[in-house]
Amino acid sequence: EMLFSSPVQAAPCRGKLGFKWAVRSVILMTRFCRYFMSRSNYRQFMEFNFRETITNHVMSGTFQDRIPVLLVEIMRKCPEERSESEVLLVHNMLSSVSMFRRYSGTLQLLLARVVRYQRLERRRVVIKKGHWGHSFYFVFSGLLAVTKDNDGSSAFVDKEPILIKKGMSFGDVALIKTLRRNATVVCMEETELMVVDKEDFFANKMDVELKREFDYRFSFFRSLQLVSSWSYSLIEQMADHSKAEQFRYGHVVVKDTNDMGNIIFIGKGQCDVLRVVDLTSCSTYQRLLKQYADSGTGTYCRRFTLVSQSVEILRVEKTRFDKLVDNTTMKKLEALQKTYPR
CATH class of the missing domain: 1.10.1200 (Non-ribosomal Peptide Synthetase Peptidyl Carrier Protein; Chain A)
Incomplete structure (x- = not known):
């Protein structure tokens, strides 16, 4: 004073x-x-401000292309050295990664505590075919490719390589099931990764949490009349290649149903099926319909948006579902088809 x-x-x-x-x-x-x-609690105030800023970026979809330095420093700490507020900061940043959001809230916090930062240059091999799986990865920025050669060189001459983009993850199956890598993953450009190592994964009992999530997905698909004709093995594959994802009230689940690459099952709650505008009296729209009919390209599909009313969904890739589906299930799907008004 x-x-x-x-x-x-x-x-x-x-x-x-x-x-x-x-x-x-x-x-x-x-x-x-x-x-x-x-x-004063100046540092705590700054951390709260920073966390709020990250949350706003995640909610608005405008998160920056690079991981902030403060978060890089946190992810370079050992898991046991991270404070609860630091774990929350990392969690909010990871929430901008679409594949991360498909895990349960409990597992998300566990991942935020153990994930470490890695930045790799173009042409660097992340995982090599034939090696044992010791880590799995979330892609925050950059671009990677999947190849069958050991050094990943074929990705740079292949006209249509298999790509792993921002928001995706890879390497989890080989780690969890203790398998050898069945492909090589190489960086097509400078890439930022969040890495979960095998030691941290099992030390924090993430395998137990993943098993619990798998059992939930398996029970869900097993209870569906749609796939009642499927064998235990087929349903197990469905559960293995799907993720449960929760959406809060009012959040968009699917922006455009015509661009969906997944089949969506409603686990809990419900969605609104919305049509943004009514174009039935629009002359331009009617001409467009006629053009589609005259060109023989097939039926013009209306675009719908799915909006959550506090819903939990399970996603399965269409290509994966097509490999598993049988004739009995296809007939059931045809019977479930709904005709929406134009």
């Missing part, structure tokens, strides 16, 4: 005395700032 009891007086005169007064004022202000930060 005594430090701040005397108000700062105006400069008595110009010249040297005025300069000395200005220097004293700067020193006093510096001491004041240091005293304030030492006696």
Whole structure:
């Protein structure tokens, strides 16, 4: 209190005395700032502000292309050295990765505690075919390719390589099931990865949590009348290659049903099926329908948007489902088809 009891007086005169007064004022202000930060929860306030900023970026879909330095520093710490607030910061950042959001809330927090940062240059091999799986990866930025050769060189001459893009993950199956890698993954450009290592994975009992999630998905598919004709093995494959994902009320689940690469099953709750505008009286739209009919390209499909009313969904890739589906299931699907008004 005594430090701040005397108000700062105006400069008595110009010249040297005025300069000395200005220097004293700067020193006093510096001491004041240091005293304030030492006696306050300034760091916690800054962390809260930073976490709120990250959350806003995640919710709006405008998160920056690079991981902030503060988060890189946190992910370079050992899991046991991370505070709860630091784990929450990492969790909020990981929430911008689409594949991360498909895990349960419990597993998300476990991953946020153990995930480490890795940045790799173009042409660097991340995993090599034939090696044992020791880690799995989330892609925050950059681009990778999957190849069958050992050094990944074929990806740079292949016209249509299999790509792993931002928001995707890879390597989890080989780690969890203790298998050798069946392909090589190479960086097509500078890439930022969040890595979960085998030791941390099992030390934090993530395998137990994943097993619990698998059992839930298996039970869900087993209870569906749609796939009642499937064998245990086929349903196990469906559960193995699907993820449960929760959406809060009002969040968009699918923006455009015509661009879906997955089949969606509603596990809990429900979705609204919305049509943004009514174009039945629009002459341009009617001409478009006629063009589709005249060109013989097939029926023009209306675009719908799915909006959550607090829903949990299970996604299965269409290509994966097509490999598993049988004739009995196809007939059931045809009977379930709904005709929506144009």
